[in-house]
Amino acid sequence: MSVQERKQRERAERERLIVATARELAEQQGWDAVTTRRLAERIEYSQPVLYSHFRGKREIIGAVAIEGATEMAAALRAATSAADGPRTRVTALARAYLEFAARNPAVYDAMFELDGGLAFAHEDTPQPLKDAFAALLEGLGEVAGDGVHPALFTEVFWAALHGLATLTRAGRLPPEDTEPRVELLVDRLAMV
Amino acid sequence: MSVQERKQRERAERERLIVATARELAEQQGWDAVTTRRLAERIEYSQPVLYSHFRGKREIIGAVAIEGATEMAAALRAATSAADGPRTRVTALARAYLEFAARNPAVYDAMFELDGGLAFAHEDTPQPLKDAFAALLEGLGEVAGDGVHPALFTEVFWAALHGLATLTRAGRLPPEDTEPRVELLVDRLAMV
DNA sequence: CTTGATTGTCTAGCGATGCTAGGATCGGAC
DNA sequence: GTCCGATCCTAGCATCGCTAGACAATCAAG
Numbered sequence: 001m002s003v004q005e006r007k008q009r010e011r012a013e014r015e016r017l018i019v020a021t022a023r024e025l026a027e028q029q030g031w032d033a034v035t036t037r038r039l040a041e042r043i044e045y046s047q048p049v050l051y052s053h054f055r056g057k058r059e060i061i062g063a064v065a066i067e068g069a070t071e072m073a074a075a076l077r078a079a080t081s082a083a084d085g086p087r088t089r090v091t092a093l094a095r096a097y098l099e100f101a102a103r104n105p106a107v108y109d110a111m112f113e114l115d116g117g118l119a120f121a122h123e124d125t126p127q128p129l130k131d132a133f134a135a136l137l138e139g140l141g142e143v144a145g146d147g148v149h150p151a152l153f154t155e156v157f158w159a160a161l162h163g164l165a166t167l168t169r170a171g172r173l174p175p176e177d178t179e180p181r182v183e184l185l186v187d188r189l190a191m192v
Numbered sequence: 193m194s195v196q197e198r199k200q201r202e203r204a205e206r207e208r209l210i211v212a213t214a215r216e217l218a219e220q221q222g223w224d225a226v227t228t229r230r231l232a233e234r235i236e237y238s239q240p241v242l243y244s245h246f247r248g249k250r251e252i253i254g255a256v257a258i259e260g261a262t263e264m265a266a267a268l269r270a271a272t273s274a275a276d277g278p279r280t281r282v283t284a285l286a287r288a289y290l291e292f293a294a295r296n297p298a299v300y301d302a303m304f305e306l307d308g309g310l311a312f313a314h315e316d317t318p319q320p321l322k323d324a325f326a327a328l329l330e331g332l333g334e335v336a337g338d339g340v341h342p343a344l345f346t347e348v349f350w351a352a353l354h355g356l357a358t359l360t361r362a363g364r365l366p367p368e369d370t371e372p373r374v375e376l377l378v379d380r381l382a383m384v
Numbered sequence: 385c386t387t388g389a390t391t392g393t394c395t396a397g398c399g400a401t402g403c404t405a406g407g408a409t410c411g412g413a414c
Numbered sequence: 415g416t417c418c419g420a421t422c423c424t425a426g427c428a429t430c431g432c433t434a435g436a437c438a439a440t441c442a443a444g
Contacts, residue, residue: 036431046394120364148376156373159359163351172312173347181348184340188381228402238423
């Protein structure tokens with residue numbers, strides 16, 4: 001039995017290596033540079049090995065997205081738990097979100113811009129994605145205001161953050177004024 | 193001279209045909225289906241003809257984006273001019289924006305999701321793009337609130353709309369609650 | 385220890401992509 | 415009628431995601 005277990009471990013290890021390498025390559029040179037050939041060469045295996053772990057490139061992107069969602073949830077919770085008072089918490093959450101997007105552009109793309117073949121807003125949505133939204137909800141629900149459903153408020157606030165993140169990174173918004181934008185957003189949207 | 197003029201006219205006409213066909217094909221089957229071969233076949237010319245008009249596929253996407261920006265600006269102005277009172281205007285603007293994105297997904301992608309090789313937030317930004325932002329500014333500047341720069345307010349409001357548009361279309365947000373989201377956004381962000 | 389089968393991996397190749405070089409063809413100018 | 419330049423197409427390159435089939439390593443059975 002031990003032999004099979006070892007093989008399973010090695011297989012899982014290699015799968016992690018694939019995901020980590022894809023992510024690294026995407027962060028370094030963009031997702032366009034993440035071709036199955038280059039990826040295979042970097043992990044020092046041949047192309048078909050990738051397909052014994054994932055159904056295709058989409059699933060690899062999806063795996064990076066899930067990994068990213070886990071990290072984002074942790075980053076958001078770390079930011080909110082270090083702040084006291086609803087207003088401070090929301091601001092910290094917003095900054096943490098935008099910083100995560102700015103520091104991990106490829107991961108953010110995998111989560112929200114690219115097609116990773118993941119389900120959203122369904123029951124079969126992967127747990128890490130649900131959890132990332134839950135982390136948003138935890139920090140934002142308390143400032144939704146009277147008579148406003150926390151989930152609805154979170155969706156709107158999240159959409160605003162997502163818009164700021166993507167438009168800024170795509171060069172549609174000048175990056176200098178990020179801070180006043182965040183303050184305006186929190187000032188107006190959050191009922192504190 | 194007349195011969196040259198006719199040829200120029202025909203050339204311009206063919207260029208319009210290329211852009212219109214690319215847009216049509218993208219709306220019908222998505223941008224992935226817009227390959228240079230398929231596009232060439234539809235306009236009944238060979239592939240290289242495309243490259244005598246555009247530097248590459250990116251520039252074709254960019255041309256669709258510019259065309260879309262012109263239309264969006266017109267749609268936004270039509271919506272705001274038909275409404276009276278700041279509050280009604282902003283709501284109409286938001287609805288018009290989201291409706292444009294929902295009804296012209298491929299064009300919206302060309303403008304904001306794909307790389308059309310266009311400059312943004314610079315002096316060499318194409319005029320239609322500047323004008324679309326100007327249309328937003330016209331409708332939103334008056335509700336920025338005291339001490340808030342209209343351009344900054346417009347950026348934030350726009351980012352929120354963009355986030356709603358993209359997250360909804362990508363299936364990240366359930367589409368049913370679009371209307372309450374818009375109302376919440378206008379309620380909170382606009383100082384009316 | 386040998387054998388046979390199963391598992392794992394690689395080489396080679398398919399169709400499709402964006403893009404380009406070089407030859408053919410057509411039309412206007414003399 | 416003849417030439418020349420502009421215009422367009424055929425053919426091809428490198429690269430893409432993905433897969434079939436050959437090959438080698440590994441393990442259980444005799």
